[in-house]
């Protein structure tokens with residue numbers, strides 16, 4: 643166990659970010675900050691942000707940069723993130739968000755920016771069978787033999803298919819990823835800050851690759 647790290651995790655939907663971020667947050671003892679989870683929590687709570695986000699998420703679009711930057715800025719100012727660090731998952735999603743994050747984190751710079759790389763056809767297959775706990779966000783793989791209702795092993799919540807995990811919505815989100823999020827990879831690559839990790843292997847192997855990429859990035863900086 644190594645306490646403290648500041649990480650940005652990038653990757654297509656279904657690249658295994660949720661699973662790997664959870665493992666890394668235990669390994670480094672830092673909060674896993676997923677902007678998708680934050681927005682889905684706001685939707686469940688029925689806040690003003692949640693009502694707006696629901697329409698955007700279901701349409702497969704991105705929530706506006708200003709709103710997202712404000713949300714993350716506030717979260718990173720909380721004690722746990724300030725003192726130990728964080729794993730950012732789903733943010734930044736655009737170059738505008740990345741530039742804002744550079745300003746927000748100027749005093750405590752990011753240790754590593756990692757792209758978990760999994761080809762598009764492989765993530766489509768993974769997402770189509772993905773089921774998610776409505777309460778804690780744990781991910782499961784549907785094999786077609788589950789009981790209904792499906793209850794989460796970790797928290798007892800309902801395990802369902804996310805509204806944006808249907809084939810049409812997946813393709814739209816992946817198109818959006820290519821057009822808006824891929825430029826992020828160029829942004830970090832140009833600055834020599836990007837580590838690419840092949841995420842197509844089994845979860846244990848991907849986790850080992852991630853921790854060694856993080857060690858290498860820390861030695862470089």
Ligand code: AMP
Pocket residue numbers: 655677678679681698699702703704705706710731732733734735739806815
């Ligand atoms: P995710 O769980 O990361 O796939 O996020 C689910 C949805 O939330 C996305 O498809 C977007 O509509 C929205 N979202 C999450 N993070 C961001 C972000 N950084 N910028 C804009 N929209 C976001």
